[in-house]
Amino acid sequence: MKVEPISILPVGENLIDHPIIDISPITIDNPEYSWNPDTNQTFEDVDNFLRNGTGPLTISYHGSAAAFVSSGRDVRDWPDLQIYYSFVGNVPSSVGSLIEMNRPKSRGRIRLNTTAESMLDNRLPIIDFNYFEVETDLEVLVDGIELTLKIYENTTAFQNLGARYNVKPHKLCEGLSFRSREYWKCYVKHRARSTWHVVGTCKMGMAGSETTVVDSKLRVQGVTNLRVVDASIMPFPPNANTNAAVMMIAEKAASELLQEYQIKHDDKSEL
């Protein structure tokens, strides 16, 4: 494309996500404390949900409860782990947990594939999350796994339910001592996935900085009358899910635009 760029900015750099790992199922003795869609769901549950908005179908599958915990590897007392508890088991009589790493240090990037044929070509974006490039990210998730298993295996509450992690070693990590830190690192590398909390590729920052795409008023550097208002402006992700933060970014943009309009309007009325 022979289009002259007006401003060359690091759009697509600083791609960040919260990697997440599942350590389900944790089996329990008393099936009353878990719920499995295949074995427990009844017509009454569906009826209750559709007519009254009540019953087990109203409950979030993976997020019946969440704990925000600090691994101690980052800024002291800043939670870098979000541990979900779910009473919905993927096998009968089981519960489970997802462990999310909320302050990753690794950074990825999105690039445009120059061999793509058009804007509609599925090969157009090259998305490289670059998870675990920084080893600490892996260590933190392993800390989270160990802590979660400790809660299931060493607390009276879960031991009263007979909670146990009797899962076979992951096929691709069989050569490693089961449940050692090396084993868990291998497990995480093979099983971690996105939490869809993707942010960062139009980073907000100091005007003039070479990593900045938008300034604190969300204006694209070097381009007039253009703002970016979405998750991509976050310089780093929040310590929790991203949606509420995106709404606040939108509120902030609305307020900035109103203020700017007001100033222009007032200036004109003075002429």
Ligand SMILES: Cc1cc2nc3c(=O)[nH]c(=O)nc-3n(C[C@H](O)[C@H](O)[C@H](O)COP(=O)(O)OP(=O)(O)OC[C@H]3O[C@@H](n4cnc5c(N)ncnc54)[C@H](O)[C@@H]3O)c2cc1C
């Ligand atoms: C499966 C999933 C589950 C999630 N669960 C949670 C959760 O439980 N809690 C939480 O806090 N966050 C959650 N998130 C994250 C949250 O949804 C996102 O952080 C947030 O929606 C990002 O907002 P956004 O405005 O940046 O982008 P989006 O919400 O993706 O909005 C982009 C908009 O642009 C539109 N668009 C795209 N291309 C064009 C175009 N060419 N022209 C015009 N319009 C276009 C799209 O249709 C879309 O409406 C989840 C995300 C996913 C994918």
